[in-house]
Amino acid sequence: MKKQITKYYPLIPVYAAYLILFLIGVNVEGMWQLVAMLLFYCALGQAFNIFLGMTGYVDFGYVAFMGVGTYGMALAITRLVGFQGLGLGIIVIGFFLALVMSSLLSVAVGAVALRLRGAYFAIATIGVNEGFRFLIEGAKIWNGTEGMIFTAELNRILGREAASALSTFWADVMVLVIAALAAFVTLFYMRSKIGYALTALREDEDAAKVMGINVTKFKIIAFITSSGFAGLIGATSWALKTPYVFPPEVFEIHYTIEAIIIVLLGGAGTLLGPVIGGLIYGISKYYLSIFMPGFQLLIFAPIIIVIIIMFPEGVVGMLKNRLKGTALGRFII
Amino acid sequence: MALLELENVTKRFGGLTAVDHVSLELEHGQFVGIVGPNGSGKTTLFNVISGVFFPEEGRILFEGQDITGMPPYKRAPLGIGRTFQIPRPFGSATVRENIAVGAMFGTLGHKTSVDESLEIADAIIARVGLEAHKDKAAGTLTPVEKKLTEIARALAMKPKLLLMDEAMAGMHPSDIDQMVALIKQIAREEQIAVVAMVEHIMRAVVGMAEKVIVLHQGAKLVDAPTKEALEDPRVVEVYLGHPPEE
Structure with a gap:
């Protein structure tokens, strides 16, 4: 039993970071906006x-799953607004819909694209994101280019005050919960056969196959899990926080790039990495845009280059190697 | 019943016939050396047996079961383990984790749990003498240690057939003797049939194999007990060219 618990020690630094963030946001005047942004980036990275x-596969169409999740929540709110009795249940249904829709899309994309390797997979997924956006716009699905604005519906369901509390505070708390859940699932995978299979296929797919690993199956498991969480983040950060959805905004490839940067900065495949990456990225972006508005990317790009060159395995990847075998090593993976 | 049977297996790459109507039979626990110069189709033959490539013609039977079109990840749990010409351990994982992967996925039904697999890995590590390196990332090992890791990883799959692709290439002769002795011992105890593919390190073949199959331009040239095969004039010719006229 004790062994089972020690296996989950690495969650401690992750959850401690989230808790500190939360406490700063709640107790320090004017910090919540920054904290909310950091939580979003940590969740996205996680x-x-x-x-x-x-x-080790790069999905350039990742934001599509967030977009579809946003639509899932939007659809639940706009279509079920008449059923007043459901109340908060509508939001729950929205989350469910976001999860189902993003997972279904990932199954469809994964079943085809995950048969490709490396750069070919990356290129194919760019097409998925753009294709899905143009499909929605062109075929006028879910209001096409006009998108959906559902501030009024959200007010009717929850009442004006609750709706405002939701978008300014509770939605961000939900993002925190999603990030925490994603961290737990990550560690659970790492400790199970899924994690071993994924490590094997990331390092050498052909060798993994002759070792008895059904690589396509495990890639799809990781893909669906990751996409499902993206859908939930979209439903929360984009649909509940800002109650509208427009295709060009939710299928913006910029977010995928940010997610890639966060994961690589922190350390791909590590548990704590996305938190560190999210914090470094979020804080630098926030303060650079205040002190040097307009120049933030110009300054930020070299910083990223320097970090990537200094720590090719990411900040946490480097830490992990340094701490291997020490007492702290059990907590940082 | 034979452990492995190849019936007229042919594999072509475009116009090149890499494996040309090869038939062979292998018994449980048998040691076979596959010998042949560069480009004679040895590696392709291994890839066809382990499922990396599918043959255009012929059938492959493993313990009587037709596995000709079976994907590699399904063949491995039946008991087909292999090592690569250039060792391909999972670099970022530790030696222990590498070997545990073999135990986890290399047996039928994948019933071995993570903890059990790690225990199996520890036992094998002790057996092959990798204790000092077990928590190192496999990518940081020396070539010989990587080879040992790969062999240990394959042994963790509890194979009935172990395909070793140039397992001894680049090793010091004394290391080869040690490795041969180790593999021989383990294979005998666990009843593993070993097929070792060798280009020119005859030391390994002579030390290990009961019979030798010589490949030449994709086709089987000789299939005979070791000593007989290596003294066969056709084999000498393949390797050294025509003997000078007296």
Whole structure:
């Protein structure tokens, strides 16, 4: 039994970081906005890491799953607004819908694209994101280019005050919960056969196959899990926090790039990496845009280059190697 | 019943016939050396047996079961383990984790739990003498240690057939003797049939194999007991060219 618990020690630094963030946000005047942004980036990194970090495959269409999740929540709110009795249940249904829709899309994409390797997979997934956006716009699905604005519906369901509390505070708390869940699932995978299979296929897919590993199956497991979390993040950060959805905004490839940077900065395939990556990325972006508005990318790009060159395995990857075998090593993976 | 049977197996790459109507039979626990110069089709033959490539013609039977079109990840649990010409351990994983992967996925039904697999790995590590390196990342090992890790990883799959692709290439002769002795001993105890593919390190073949199959340009040239095969004039010719006229 004790062994089972020690296996989950690495969650302690992750959850401690989230708790400190939360406490700062709640107790320090004017910090919540920054904390909310950091939580979003940590959650995004944590979710993407399950796929990018654990399989080594780069999905340039990752934001599509967040977009579809946003639509899932939007659909639940706009279509069920008439059923007043459901109340908060509508939000729950929204989450469920976001999860189902993003997972279904990932099964469809994964079943085809995950047969490709390396760069070919990456290129194919760019097409998925853009294709899905143009499908929605062109075929006028879910209001096409006009998107959906559901501030009024959300007010009707929850009442004006609760709806406002949801978008300014509770949605961010939910993002925190999602990030924490994603971290737990990551560690659970790492400790199970899934994690061993993913490590094997990330390092050498052909060798993994002749070792008896059904690589496609495990890639799809990681892909669905990661995409499902993306859907939940979209439903929370984008649909509940800002109650509208427009295709060009939720299928913006920029977010995928940010997610890749966060995972690589922190350390791909590590548990604590996305938290560190999310914090470094979020804090630098926030303060650079205040002190040097307009120049933030110009300054930020070299910083990223320097970090990647200094720590090719990411900040946490480097820490992990340094601490291997020490008492602290059990907590940092 | 034979452990492995190849019936007229042919594998072509475009116009090149890499494996040309090869038939062979292998018994449980048998040691066979596959010998042949560079480009004679040895590695392709291994890839066809382990399922990396599918043959255009012929059938492959493993313990009587037709596995010709079976994907590699399904063949491995039946008892087909292999090592690669250039060792391919999972670099970022530790030696212990590498070997545990073999125990986890290399047996039928994947019933071995993570903890059990790690225990099996520890036992094998002790057996092959990798204790000092077990918590190192496999990518940081020396070539000989990587080879040992790969062999240990394959042994963790509890194979009935172990395919060793140039397992001894680049090793010091004394290391080869040690490795041969180790593999021989383990294979005998566990009733593993070993097929060792060798380009020119005859020392390994002579030390290990009961019979030798010589490949030449994809086709089987000789299939005979070791000593007889290596003294066969056709084999000498393949390796050294025509003997000078007296």
